[in-house]
Structures are given as structure tokens and as C-alpha cells.
Ligand code: ADP
């Protein structure tokens with residue numbers, strides 16, 4: 290090595306540890322590099338021992354060049370990095386701040402505040418065993434498994450996102466189950482953002498904010514579901530409180546798992562620091578399953594429910610219902626119910642007939658753009674044609690923007706197809722409308738109320 294100072298693998302790695310957090314980001318550093326160990330430095334080949342196969346892939350795919358560049362700068366000559374997975378015992382111990390706090394909160398106090406703010410119960414069906422893995426959710430599943438096995442040490446923040454009905458809640462609760470089973474001393478709290486805000490509001494009302502904070506900050510694993518509601522419900526106060534809790538847990542090396550219907554950058558939140566922290570976590574999406582995964586899910590589900598139904602029929606259902614797993618399950622249950630009630634012969638035609646109203650994809654499984662448009666038109670006393678027309682008079686524009694907003698929120702149509710529906714507008718108009726209404730919701734409580742009501746009516 291050119292630099293005499295960095296002649297040994299340990300010196301080189303020690304020097305790298307100083308600068309790597311800025312280069313690869315805090316989360317990757319904390320999750321994978323902090324505990325990694327230098328194994329060998331031969332010529333210019335440097336072998337690093339990393340904690341898991343997952344870490345190896347993660348670093349190889351995203352950070353290998355940065356790592357090599359950083360080491361090369363320190364060694365003052367090119368370095369080739371090789372990664373090898375090493376057993377836990379061989380890893381560097383985590384520094385103190387990552388360990389649980391030395392002085393736990395007094396048990397009685399915690400128990401008292403806990404009972405005041407119980408965690409929502411976990412659904413026993415949402416286990417890893419019942420979760421079917423396919424290419425659509427492989428990454429999310431892998432990340433969730435790692436988190437479950439080593440909460441608070443592999444990655445501090447896991448951010449799961451997908452459209453509705455694709456398994457976020459299931460996966461998140463599976464983590465909770467796993468930790469409760471294998472590390473019962475861990476305090477696991479699962480809560481929807483909506484419920485979190487409700488707790489906050491009642492705590493503020495009853496002058497119990499201190500207890501509220503203590504409760505949430507005493508958890509070891511915090512599972513926050515549907516975080517997108519945080520902005521929609523109460524605005525800044527709840528966001529701030531969520532951010533503080535998040536930070537308190539983050540800084541003490543606790544495990545945080547967040548589920549959302551969109552990636553962090555699209556979250557309608559105002560707190561930029563919260564957004565950037567969320568973005569630094571492991572962000573994993575779940576996509577609609579392909580037909581084979583859908584079939585596997587149906588088989589598993591049928592087995593779990595103890596119903597015997599032929600593979601052909603399951604295949605038929607899997608082929609017809611494309612994206613939302615909840616809808617897929619609904620269709621299966623309907624077919625099972627019919628079959629057992631009327632002992633009908635399940636020919637393909639019979640099955641198709643039964644699931645016809647599920648089968649047109651997710652947009653009708655939720656609510657159609659047509660219904661949304663009719664509803665909005667009626668509310669504002671304009672016609673559907675006017676909403677689709679190029680006209681830009683104030684009343685019509687407002688109504689159209691709301692319809693577009695709701696179409697984006699309540700259906701799975703793409704920006705393009707929403708634009709096409711509303712008189713061939715392009716996707717930037719759809720984004721503009723969406724943003725306009727989102728801003729209005731933030732500023733104007735009446736608007737929030739109106740949109741909330743429309744959403745409830747339409748999706749109910
Ligand atoms: P989300 O929270 O994303 O809206 P859920 O986790 O509630 O979705 O999933 C909807 C339904 O689909 C649940 O009943 C869940 O058990 C089931 N489900 C989702 N993904 C899978 C999967 N990969 N394997 C088995 N069941 C799944």
C-alpha cells in the first residue's frame with residue numbers, strides 16, 4: 290500500500306469508518322457497515338466481513354463503488370473490495386448508544402402508561418408462515434425477516450409501501466408476531482397513524498401528554514401503519530409528535546417499521562426532517578403479484594380455511610383477479626360459500642359468473658372513476674360532461690380538481706388514464722390538480738371535511 294499509515298487492514302478500515310457514514314448514508318452505515326469487520330488485505334484486494342447475505346447484496350448493488358473509492362482515497366491507490374458473510378460472533382459489537390438504555394423506565398410507571406395507551410392487537414393470521422413470497426414482494430419480505438430476527442440492529446427504519454391490499458399490514462404484523470414469540474421481553478407496539486393521532490388528541494385533552502410521550506418512547510419496536518393518514522388527519526401537531534417519538538426511538542437504536550400507501554417522497558407531510566429520515570430508512574415496496582403468486586396465495590388461503598377446491602378453479606380465480614390480494618381472497622371466499630351452500634359444480638363458467646364483479650381489476654374493486662365523477666358532479670351541481678370538458682370556469686375547475694384528486698386517491702388508475710378520462714388532459718394536469726386539492730386540505734378545515742366525507746361515502 291502506498292500509504293504507510295494504512296498498511297494494515299484494520300487501520301484502513303478504522304480510517305474508513307470515520308468517513309463512510311457521510312458517503313453511504315447513516316442507515317446503510319448503521320445497518321451494515323458499522324458491525325462489519327476487515328478480514329484481509331492482500332495487495333490491493335480488501336475483504337470485508339459483513340453481517341448477512343442481505344447486507345452483501347445491499348452493499349454490492351448500491352454502495353460498492355463508493356466503498357472502493359473511499360478506501361482508495363485513504364490508501365492512496367486503487368482498492369478492490371470483496372464482501373464475505375461472517376457469523377454474528379465475528380462481527381464488531383455495536384457501540385453503546387445502539388444498546389437498550391442502561392436504566393430502564395420504572396416498571397410500574399410504564400405499566401400504568403401502557404395500559405392507558407394499549408397497542409392495537411395483532412391479527413394472528415398475519416404471520417410469516419401465511420405470507421406467500423413472490424418477486425412482487427421478495428425484497429420487502431427479506432427486509433422484514435431481517436428486522437424481525439434482529440430488531441433494532443439490522444436497520445433502524447424499515448419503510449414499507451404499496452397500494453392497498455398488497456400485504457403491508459400483514460408483513461408488518463408478521464414482524465410483530467415473530468418478535469413477540471422469540472424476544473418476549475421486547476415491547477412491541479403496533480398502531481395505525483390514525484389511532485396514534487386519536488391517542489394524542491385525548492392525551493392533550495386530558496393533560497396527559499407527558500404520559501403519552503413516555504409510553505411511546507418506552508417501546509422497543511414501533512410498528513406504525515398507514516402513516517399517510519398523519520397529514521390528512523390533524524396536520525402539524527400530530528406530525529411533530531410523531532417526529533419526536535420517531536427521533537427518540539431512532540436515537541436509542543429501537544426498531545421502527547412504517548407502512549404507507551406511497552413512497553416517503555410522496556407523503557403529504559410538511560415536516561421535511563421527518564421525510565428525510567424516512568427516506569434514509571430501508572424503503573421497500575410491494576407490487577401486485579403475478580399470476581403464479583396469486584395462485585400460491587389462493588392455495589395457501591384455501592388450505593388455511595380448510596376448504597377443498599380444485600386447482601383449476603383456483604387458477605381461474607387467479608387469472609381473473611389481477612392486483613389486489615384482499616379482493617382475491619374475497620373472491621375465493623365467495624366461490625367457497627357458493628360451492629358449499631348450493632353444491633354447484635364449479636365449471637369455469639360458473640366460477641367466472643361468481644367472480645365477475647371482482648374480476649375487472651382493482652379500479653372497480655374499490656370505486657370507479659365514473660362513480661367518483663358522478664358524485665362530485667352532483668355535489669357541485671355541474672354535469673359530468675362539464676367535468677370532462679375543456680371549460681375552465683371557476684366552479685367547474687374546482688369540481689374537476691376534486692374529482693381528479695379522488696380518482697387518484699381512491700382508484701388505481703395511472704396519471705395517464707385519469708387524464709384521459711377527464712377529457713384527454715395530460716398527466717401534469719392530474720398532478721397539478723392533486724397538489725392543489727392537497728394544499729387546500731392542509732389549509733382549509735372545510736375542504737378537509739368535504740373531501741373526507743366524499744371519500745367515506747364513495748368507499749363505503
Ligand atoms: P395492505 O396493508 O397493503 O392494504 P394487507 O396486509 O391488509 O394489505 O393485505 C390484504 C390481505 O391480503 C390480507 O388478508 C393479507 O393476509 C393478504 N395478503 C397480502 N399479501 C399476502 C401474501 N404475500 N401472502 C398471503 N396473503 C397475503
Ligand code: MG
Pocket residue numbers: 457458459514515
Ligand atoms: Mg394495511
